[in-house]
Amino acid sequence: MxxxxxxxxxxxxxxxxxxxxxxxxxxxxxxxxxxxxxxxxxxxxxxxxxxxxxxxxxxxxxxxxxxxxxxxxxxxxxxxxxxxxxxxxxxxxxxxxxxxxxxxxxxxxxxxxxxxxxxxxxxxxxxxxxxxxxxxxxxxxxxxxxxxxxxxxxxxxxxxxxxxxxxxxxxxxxxxxxxxxxxxxxxxxxxxxxxxxxxxxxxxxxxxxxxxxxxxxxxxxxxxxxxxxxxxxxxxxxxxxxxxxxxxxxxxxxxxRGGVAQINQYNRDKTKLIYDTIDQSGGFYYGFAAPESRSLMNITFRLQDAELEKKFIKQSEAEGFVGLKGHRDVGGLRASTYNAVPLESCKALAEFMAEFQKNNG
Structure with missing residues (x-):
């Protein structure tokens, strides 16, 4: 499976x-x-x-x-x-x-x-x-x-x-x-x-x-x-x-898994993969939340235009990613990285984002 x-x-x-x-x-x-x-x-x-x-x-x-x-x-x-x-x-x-x-x-x-x-x-x-x-x-x-x-x-x-x-x-x-x-x-x-x-x-x-x-x-x-x-x-x-x-x-x-302290470190390691991809994209991706207020649970980000975001969602779904479309009230993109989301999923998303930028930047 x-x-x-x-x-x-x-x-x-x-x-x-x-x-x-x-x-x-x-x-x-x-x-x-x-x-x-x-x-x-x-x-x-x-x-x-x-x-x-x-x-x-x-x-x-x-x-x-x-x-x-x-x-x-x-x-x-x-x-x-x-x-x-x-x-x-x-x-x-x-x-x-x-x-x-x-x-x-x-x-x-x-x-x-x-x-x-x-x-x-x-x-x-x-x-x-x-x-x-x-x-x-x-x-x-x-x-x-x-x-x-x-x-x-x-x-x-x-x-x-x-x-x-x-x-x-x-x-x-x-x-x-x-x-x-x-x-x-x-x-x-x-x-x-x-x-x-x-x-x-x-x-x-x-x-x-x-x-x-x-x-x-x-x-x-x-x-x-x-x-x-x-x-x-x-x-x-x-x-x-x-x-x-x-x-x-x-x-x-x-x-x-070692309790809440270990879960917290795991969450930080996971989200860093995605936030770093956003921050190092040269503006191709940009975060919605101010850096000092960024969530470890919900990573919200945008692309330069709505059509490119639609393309991102369509291609990500074809690659097995689920739930990356932003909330209907605000649009954009969102990756929710709750406790049970594996590090491997976040690594895969970071790699997909880098590849998408390479092909569309």
Whole structure:
């Protein structure tokens, strides 16, 4: 079987070893006589998977004891609404750093719940960079500061995070969670859809500090209250069991590869191959993101004209490359290099880019 060079932005590449293990256990899990997709989420076997997955997250990410790890449904889009529903009280202001499309979606949902403020924005630069931390201005009575740590569309990423004092820092890490070491204690809440770095779509990880859970209002539906899921151990309603199982396998894969620090170095080695090809092309290729804001997860770049980009996409697809077309809202080209994208795929892309320039430059 020839594997595609998968640069999809999400759902995205999964480790081949994980897929092969899941294949072996697909029909029957642990001698149960059934697939994990068929068994009750109240069964002892599934509860073991649920609990172990949360424990692995704690171990790999260094999550302190005063934080809860939740495995929920609804993707980051549900969290856009759940966060203000839980924390944006009438006397507070939800503060957001506007870095692109995903940050914009988050603040749009918050505006339906309460008062919001843009603490900093890079809109004047067409979201090709992360605002300087010194430009972030917290409003009075801020309920929280929300950031999107990595913007998949523009290909920008926070290199460091703002210090917010007593104001909880909340982060959408959907596209770069577990790609680099993070001090979880700096955040009040971290959330991430799984379909980029953690597993298949269907499960959303929420890491939330205990004192924030205790503030869950009793005036919103139980399914949207964080304390509901904490008390139930992420089993309040039927979980996306197969997706949780796959995340479990991915976490074990990360641990076996030396943990997040080693994954981070691997990601840097991978993306350097492609960024160097762009930077050394003499302008044939040019990056969209400002160099200091470049993402290790989504490499966005352009060619000199749209017709040449179409030719690039067509020829790359013929060579087995998948997912290099830029987001429909901005166009251009994008290579998403999440944790499971192999170094070999990035090397192959760099070589293809060099050959394409040679033939079309």
């Amino acid at each position: 020839k594997r595609a060079f998968n640069f999809n932005a999400g759902p995205a590449a999964l480790p081949l070893e994980v897929l092969e293990q899941a294949q072996q256990q697909f029909v029957e899990y642990q001698g149960a006589g059934m697939s994990i997709m068929e068994m009750s989420h109240r069964s002892e076997l599934y509860e073991q998977v649920n609990n172990e997955t949360q424990a692995l997250f704690r171990e790999i990410y260094g999550i302190p004891d005063n934080y809860h790890v939740l495995l929920l449904q609804g993707g980051a889009s549900t969290q856009f609404a759940t966060i203000p529903m839980n924390f944006l009280t009438p006397d507070k202001v939800g503060a957001y750093v506007m870095t692109g499309a995903w940050a914009e979606k988050a603040i749009k949902e918050a505006k339906l719940v309460g008062e919001t403020a843009v603490a900093a924005t890079s809109e004047a630069h067409k979201f090709n960079r992360i605002p300087a931390l010194s430009d972030i201005q917290l409003p009075d009575q801020a309920a929280y500061l929300h950031i999107t740590t990595n913007e998949t569309i523009g290909g920008t990423q926070f290199a460091e995070f703002p210090q917010t004092g007593n104001v909880p820092l909340i982060a959408d890490m959907s596209s770069d969670i577990l790609s680099r070491p993070v001090d979880v204690s700096q955040f009040g809440l971290i959330y991430a859809g799984a379909q980029k770095n953690l597993g298949p779509s269907g499960v959303t990880v929420v890491i939330v500090r205990d004192d924030l859970v205790k503030e869950s209002p009793k005036t919103i539906p139980a399914i949207f209250r964080y304390d509901t899921h904490v008390k139930a151990g992420s089993l309040y309603n039927t979980p996306p069991s197969f997706s949780v199982y796959m995340v479990n396998l991915v976490l074990k894969w990360i641990k076996a």
